[in-house]
Amino acid sequence: QSALTQPASVSGSPGQSITISCIGSSSDIGSYNIVSWYQQHPGRVPKLILYEVAERPSGVSNRFSGSKSGNTASLTISGLQAEDEADYYCCSSALRGTLVLFGGGTKLTVL
Amino acid sequence: EVHLAESGGGLVQPGGSLRLSCAASGFTFNSYWMHWVRQAPGKGLVWVSFVNSDGTITRYADSVKGRFTISRDNANNTLYLQMNNLRPEDTGIYYCTRAVVVTDFDSWGQGALVTVSS
Numbered sequence: 001q002s003a004l005t006q007p008a009s010v011s012g013s014p015g016q017s018i019t020i021s022c023i024g025s026s027s028d029i030g031s032y033n034i035v036s037w038y039q040q041h042p043g044r045v046p047k048l049i050l051y052e053v054a055e056r057p058s059g060v061s062n063r064f065s066g067s068k069s070g071n072t073a074s075l076t077i078s079g080l081q082a083e084d085e086a087d088y089y090c091c092s093s094a095l096r097g098t099l100v101l102f103g104g105g106t107k108l109t110v111l
Numbered sequence: 112e113v114h115l116a117e118s119g120g121g122l123v124q125p126g127g128s129l130r131l132s133c134a135a136s137g138f139t140f141n142s143y144w145m146h147w148v149r150q151a152p153g154k155g156l157v158w159v160s161f162v163n164s165d166g167t168i169t170r171y172a173d174s175v176k177g178r179f180t181i182s183r184d185n186a187n188n189t190l191y192l193q194m195n196n197l198r199p200e201d202t203g204i205y206y207c208t209r210a211v212v213v214t215d216f217d218s219w220g221q222g223a224l225v226t227v228s229s
Contacts (some may be wrong), residue, residue: 003155034213038156045206045222046148046156051215089156093213098158099170100146100214105155 003028004090004103011109015065017078020106022090023071028101030071034093037066040105050075057108077108085110113137113218115207120223127197131223133190133207138218141185143166144210149193150202150222159205160192175201197227 005023012018022029029035037050048057053073054066063084065076073092077084077103090103119131131147147159160181161170167183180193189205204222211217 048133100158
């Protein structure tokens with residue numbers, strides 16, 4: 001089963017909003033509202049920033065939001081800040097085969 | 112505070128074996144599903160394996176099926192990954208992670224580096 005599809009890179013200026021897409025299939029994203037997003041700074045451990053599509057763990061900024069439509073999930077970061085520059089990964093449970101799928105990751109650059 | 116600490120990584124030749132351990136503390140270990148996720152140098156996250164809370168159900172990525180075995184010791188709050196017949200493409204950092212609901216990995220260890228090379 002293939003990994004979820006994310007753009008390799010996105011960029012934005014401070015204060016702007018960006019959206020990262022995560023394309024799956026009817027066997028994973030399309031079947032469950034169990035999509036999570038992770039932020040990883042260079043050399044650091046991944047951090048959960050969204051779960052169950054749009055829920056934020058305690059302590060995560062409300063500038064991070066999530067949505068899902070059909071087989072595609074999206075992460076939106078509003079009011080971009082320099083500290084948001086990192087790699088972002090989506091993740092979903094899968095109906096068949098591999099239990100868990102990650103996206104290939106998206107490098108966010110804050111200009 | 113939740114704490115996960117991996118150990119057992121290192122350099123191994125192709126075809127060799129390693130056993131990773133993950134010591135858990137700060138939470139009720141036997142209530143959570145646990146997973147291993149790996150990351151090759153400069154690459155993305157890849158799910159490796161899962162074990163349910165009592166150790167009776169396991170799943171593996173196709174790339175490691177038949178070579179890796181996940182297990183847990185709830186009496187000692189420890190997760191394991193036995194890796195046999197290692198290949199160069201298994202090289203990477205292996206993270207132990209806790210799942211709240213299937214793929215909600217809310218806590219991660221610092222990772223154990225595994226290098227498979229001759």
